[in-house]
Amino acid sequence: MSLSVIVLTAxxxxxxxxxxxxxxxxxxxxxxxxIAQMWNLLAGYAGLVSVGQQAFIGAAGYALFILCQKFxxxxxxxxxLALIVPALLSVPTYLLLYRLDGPYFAIGTWVVAxxxxxxxxxxxxxxxxxxxxLRVMAQYRLHEREIAMTMLSGILLLVTVxxxxxxxxSRHGLALTAMRDNPVSAGSQGVNVSRLRFFVFVAAAVGTGxxxxxxxxxxxxxxxxxxxxxKWASISIFIVMIGGIGSIEGAIIGGLIYFFPDRFFSQxxxxxxxxxxxxxxxxxxxxxxxxxxxxxxRFDAPWFPVGRRLALPAAGERKPS
Amino acid sequence: MSLGEQTSxxxxxxxxxxxxxxxxxxxxxxxxxxxxxxxxxxxxGILGPNGAGKTTLFNLISGDLATNTGEVCLSGERLxxxxxxxxxxxxxxxxxxxxxxxGGMTTFENLLVTAMFGAKLDEDAAxxxxxxxxxxxxxxxxxxxxxxxxxxxxxxxLELARALAGDPKLLLLDExxxxxxxxxxxxxxxxxxRIRDRGITVLWIEHVLHALxxxxxxxxxxxxxxxxxxxxxxxxITDPDVRRIYMGIEA
Numbered sequence: 001m002s003l004s005v006i007v008l009t010a011x012x013x014x015x016x017x018x019x020x021x022x023x024x025x026x027x028x029x030x031x032x033x034x035i036a037q038m039w040n041l042l043a044g045y046a047g048l049v050s051v052g053q054q055a056f057i058g059a060a061g062y063a064l065f066i067l068c069q070k071f072x073x074x075x076x077x078x079x080x081l082a083l084i085v086p087a088l089l090s091v092p093t094y095l096l097l098y099r100l101d102g103p104y105f106a107i108g109t110w111v112v113a114x115x116x117x118x119x120x121x122x123x124x125x126x127x128x129x130x131x132x133x134l135r136v137m138a139q140y141r142l143h144e145r146e147i148a149m150t151m152l153s154g155i156l157l158l159v160t161v162x163x164x165x166x167x168x169x170s171r172h173g174l175a176l177t178a179m180r181d182n183p184v185s186a187g188s189q190g191v192n193v194s195r196l197r198f199f200v201f202v203a204a205a206v207g208t209g210x211x212x213x214x215x216x217x218x219x220x221x222x223x224x225x226x227x228x229x230x231k232w233a234s235i236s237i238f239i240v241m242i243g244g245i246g247s248i249e250g251a252i253i254g255g256l257i258y259f260f261p262d263r264f265f266s267q268x269x270x271x272x273x274x275x276x277x278x279x280x281x282x283x284x285x286x287x288x289x290x291x292x293x294x295x296x297x298r299f300d301a302p303w304f305p306v307g308r309r310l311a312l313p314a315a316g317e318r319k320p321s
Numbered sequence: 322m323s324l325g326e327q328t329s330x331x332x333x334x335x336x337x338x339x340x341x342x343x344x345x346x347x348x349x350x351x352x353x354x355x356x357x358x359x360x361x362x363x364x365x366g367i368l369g370p371n372g373a374g375k376t377t378l379f380n381l382i383s384g385d386l387a388t389n390t391g392e393v394c395l396s397g398e399r400l401x402x403x404x405x406x407x408x409x410x411x412x413x414x415x416x417x418x419x420x421x422x423x424g425g426m427t428t429f430e431n432l433l434v435t436a437m438f439g440a441k442l443d444e445d446a447a448x449x450x451x452x453x454x455x456x457x458x459x460x461x462x463x464x465x466x467x468x469x470x471x472x473x474x475x476x477x478x479l480e481l482a483r484a485l486a487g488d489p490k491l492l493l494l495d496e497x498x499x500x501x502x503x504x505x506x507x508x509x510x511x512x513x514x515r516i517r518d519r520g521i522t523v524l525w526i527e528h529v530l531h532a533l534x535x536x537x538x539x540x541x542x543x544x545x546x547x548x549x550x551x552x553x554x555x556x557x558i559t560d561p562d563v564r565r566i567y568m569g570i571e572a
Contacts, residue, residue, distance in 0.1 A: 171437055171444065174430065174433060174434055174437065175434060175437075175438055177423065177425065177426055177430075178423045178426065178430075178431075178434040180423075180425065181422075181423035181424050181425050181426060182421045182422070182423055182424075184385065184421060185417070185421035185422070185423065186423070186434065187385075187404065187405040187406050188383055188384070188385060188405040188406070188408075188409055188415055189406075189409055189434055189435040189438065189439050189483065189487060190406050190409040190410050190434075190435055190437075190438035190439025190440070190441075190487060191406055191434065191438045192404075192406050192438075193406070194404075246425065307426070307427065307430065308427075308429065308430055308433060309427065309429065309464075309465050310427075310429040310448070310451070310452055310455070310464040310465060312461070312462070312464060312465065
C-alpha cells in the first residue's frame with residue numbers, strides 16, 4: 001500500500017522531475033492499466049467477457065472533444081462530464097446483452113462497439129471519419145498540460161485500481177469474488193448475481209471511458225478508427241491473461257509487461273502481434289492464473305490484500321488480513 | 322404405490338409444498354407431475370436410481386432450474402418464479418452433489434458469503450456464526466485454507482457448513498454421505514440429527530441407505546421423473562416395486 005502511495009506521488013510530481021517523453025509514457029501506461037483493471041473486473045470477477053470495451057473508450061473520448069470544441073467547456077472539467085456518456089451507453093448495452101452467455105455476450109459487445117463506431121463515422125457533427133482535434137489545449141503551456149495530465153492519470157489509477165481494491169474489500173467484493181469462483185453457487189447462496197453484474201458493467205464502462213478520455217486528451221486527436229479500435233480489447237485481454245485474471249495485481253503486472261516491450265518491438269508490426277498472441281495462448285494453456293497466479297501459489301503476500309481470515313484458535317474473533 | 326396414509330399421521334405444518342412439478346429438456350421429461358409436502362422439522366429422504374430426476378427436483382426447488390409446470394411454496398409463500406438468491410434468503414439452503422466451493426477463497430470466506438448475503442447478517446455477526454458452524458462441522462482447523470485445496474470429504478463438509486451459514490429453514494442435501502467411511506457417515510448422521518433438533522427441515526437425496534434410514538422420518542422414491550413411493554422408511558424399502566426398481570431385487 002505504501003508503495004502505491006509512493007508511485008502515485010511520483011506520477012503526479014513527474015512534471016518537476018521527468019522529461020515530456022517519460023510523462024507521455026506514464027500517462028499511456030496509466031490508461032492501459034486502468035482499462036485492463038476494468039476488463040479484469042468484468043471478465044475476471046463478473047464473468048462478463050467483453051471484446052467491445054472500445055465502445056466506451058471512443059464514446060468518452062468523443063464526448064470530451066465535443067464538450068471542449070463545440071461547447072467551450074474547460075477540458076479538465078470536461079473529463080468528469082464526459083464520463084456520463086459511457087455510463088449512459090452502458091445501460092442499454094447491458095440490457096440488450098445480459099441474457100447472452102459466454103461467447104455470445106462477447107460477440108454482442110463487439111457488435112455494439114462496431115455499431116457505435118459506424119454511427120460516429122457517419123455523423124457530420126463530429127466530422128465523420130476524419131475525426132476531431134482538441135485545439136483548445138493549445139491555450140495551455142506544455143508544463144501546465146503535463147501537470148494536468150499527470151494529475152488526471154493519478155486520479156485515474158486511484159479510481160480504477162484503488163476503486164477495485166475498495167470494492168473487493170467491501171461486502172460486495174466478497175460476493176464478487178464468490179461470483180468469480182462459481183457464479184451458480186453464489187446465486188444459490190444469496191448473492192444477487194444479475195444485479196452485481198449490471199453494477200460492474202456500468203462501473204467498468206465509466207472507468208474504461210475515464211481512461212479513454214485521458215488517453216485521447218493526451219493524443220490531442222480522435223478518429224472513429226482509433227477511438228473504437230478493437231485493439232483496445234486485444235490489449236485488455238493480453239494484459240489480464242498474462243498478468244493474472246481475477247486479481248488486482250495481475251492487471252498491473254500485465255500492464256507493465258505489455259507496455260515496455262510494446263515501446264521497443266511494436267515496429268515489427270504483425271510479427272510482434274503474433275508473438276503477443278502466442279504468449280497469451282501459452283499462458284492460457286499452461287498458467288491460467290497468469291504471472292500473479294504463479295507468484296500467489298508460492299507466496300502468500302498479496303500487494304492488495306482483500307481476504308478475510310478467521311483468527312485461530314480463538315474462533316469467533318476476526319483479524320482482517 | 323400409495324403409502325400416503327402413513328404420512329398423514331405426521332404432525333407439524335407443511336414447510337415446503339411442491340405441487341404438480343414438471344420439467345422437460347426438449348422431448349425428455351425429467352420430472353413429471355410430482356407433488357409432496359414436507360412438514361416442519363421433518364427429515365425427508367429421496368431415493369431413486371441414477372437419472373430418476375432427484376437432483377433436477379432439487380434444482381427446481383432451489384431455483385437453479387426454472388419449472389415448466391407446477392408450484393413451489395415455502396411456508397405458504399409462492400417461490401415458483403423467484404431466482405435462487407431470493408429462495409436462499411427465504412430459507413432454502415442447499416448443497417451440491419458435486420461440490421461447488423469458491424476455490425480461490427478460504428473455507429471461512431465461503432461461509433461468510435452465505436451468512437452475509439443469504440442470512441443477511443452484518444459482518445461481525447456473520448464472523449461469529451461462521452466460526453461456530455465451522456467448529457460444528459469439523460472444519461475450524463481448515464478455516465483459513467483455500468477451499469480449492471480441500472480434500473473431497475472436506476469439500477462435502479464445506480457444502481453442508483456453507484448451507485448452514487444461510488440460517489436455512491429447509492436444507493437440501495444432495496448425496497452428502499457419498500464416499501464417507503462408516504464412522505464418518507455415523508458422524509454425519511449425528512450432525513443431521515442435531516440440525517433437525519434445531520428445527521431445520523431436511524430434504525436428503527442419498528444412496529447410502531443405512532445413513533438415510535438412521536435419520537429419515539419419511540422417504541419418497543423417484544423413477545423416470547415420477548414419484549413411485551411415499552411413506553415410512555421401512556414401508557418404502559420393503560415395498561416390492563421399490564426393491565425391484567431401486568435395488569434390483571425381484572419379489
